[in-house]
Amino acid sequence: MQAKSSMQHIQKIIPVAISTFLGSNALAADLIVKVEVPKLDVAEYHKPYVALWIERPDQSLAANLQVWYDVKKKDNAGTKWLKDLRQWWRRTGRELTLPVDGVSAATRVVGEHTLSFAGDSNALAKLPAGDYNLIVEAAREGGGREVVKVPFQWNGKDSVVNAQGNNELGKVSVQVKK
Numbered sequence: 001m002q003a004k005s006s007m008q009h010i011q012k013i014i015p016v017a018i019s020t021f022l023g024s025n026a027l028a029a030d031l032i033v034k035v036e037v038p039k040l041d042v043a044e045y046h047k048p049y050v051a052l053w054i055e056r057p058d059q060s061l062a063a064n065l066q067v068w069y070d071v072k073k074k075d076n077a078g079t080k081w082l083k084d085l086r087q088w089w090r091r092t093g094r095e096l097t098l099p100v101d102g103v104s105a106a107t108r109v110v111g112e113h114t115l116s117f118a119g120d121s122n123a124l125a126k127l128p129a130g131d132y133n134l135i136v137e138a139a140r141e142g143g144g145r146e147v148v149k150v151p152f153q154w155n156g157k158d159s160v161v162n163a164q165g166n167n168e169l170g171k172v173s174v175q176v177k178k
Helices: 002-025 074-084 086-091
Strands: 030-037 049-055 061-068 111-117 130-139 145-154 159-164 171-177
Touching: 030 049, 030 130, 049 074, 049 086, 061 111, 074 086, 086 130, 130 171, 145 159, 145 171
Parallel strands: none
Antiparallel strands: 030 111, 030 171, 049 061, 049 130, 130 145, 159 171
16 A cells, blocks of 8 residues: 555656756756947957857856857967967856857857857756756957847747947847747
8 A cells, every 4th residue: 555655656756857958957947148340430450259158147157158269360360369269168158168159159250140040959958947047258469358248038939139338339139039
């Protein structure tokens, strides 16, 4: 009698445990990020190096999304200037062996750039539901440096949040799309 009762108890617990585990990490949502690189009226213009990452409310790294730099320089020399992306470099950049597949990308020209990250991608697949910040940091040779922080909720529900840069970055948009 007791064995039957224990088995019934286990049969009730297992589905709850599975749904709790899956529900906290397996969100059926994608992340779409739009980053504007503004046109600047300067004598000598260089395309900015840009890093995009997700951080938790305690400012710890949750996921690296992309880093734009001169990936085509001989002997990986483009990585030399990544230290100018100071926040990204301190949080994660110096620990990476570059290039990173799916993260490293070439610098971008002036304009709006749309990046899509699938919910089942390496960056997002293990991201539990919760509050996060998208951080976009830009630095330009002979120019300035700027960081834009966009708070968003990763919860499998549609949402759009915008922020505005002041100089090195223009509008930054984060869309969670179910």
